[in-house]
Amino acid sequence: MTGKPPSGSRWAVGLFAVAFLLGISYVGWLASGAPDVEPDTTRSALDPATDRPTRTPRPSRTPRPSRTPKVSPTPSPLPPAFKVGIVAGHWKNDSGAVCDDGLQEVTINLDVAARVVAILQYEGYDAELLPEFSEKLAGYEADAFVSIHTDACNVPEASGFKVARVAASAIPEEEDRLVACLIQEYGEATGLSFHRNSITYDMRDYHAFNEIHPLTPGAIIELGFMGADRELLSENAYQVAQGVARGIACFLEGD
């Protein structure tokens, strides 16, 4: 079934009615007050040259409160390293004792003393090698001073080591402690026995003791005898040097 098509006059009336209603609505809308049109504020922000909005300068940021500096403990500077002077007995002066076969004391002394210095430096000490005689020794200031010597070959069966400090010490307790540390550590490292009763006047009146600063703790060590102790002193110089270095460390670290 099909409907009857609307006549043309009826369409015209309908359109007119719709237009009329829209007109009424528009007038009513105006009367009720069209929403206020905002003044074109963006316009003022247009750049006349490009017609593009210029950048309104941003309000400057409130500066952040500066960081409270962290209260990290200031790393305290490391304490200065202990200064140690090591004399290679007879070095740069004479040969020291000489055995019949030509072995010279200074050879052993220098070998061991240089090793002692190297060990101490490796362990962080400010150690230096000194010759037997030097202007440097006058008033020499250090935390420890040790002169290294070796006994002769003339008594073939003689074995063992000696340690002494200056007879007229300004710091006897400290120097006795240095001597005690050397005896203990050197004896332990080498297995040699300590010659308590054969400390000579020469050792206690060793020339350098009278040159260095009176408050520099000093000692002299006779490492052993070039006869009976030769193998240890020549072939195991590192072990010998370890004994001296440990004795010095024992004194400095207060072990």
Ligand SMILES: [Zn+2]
């Ligand atoms: Zn000597």
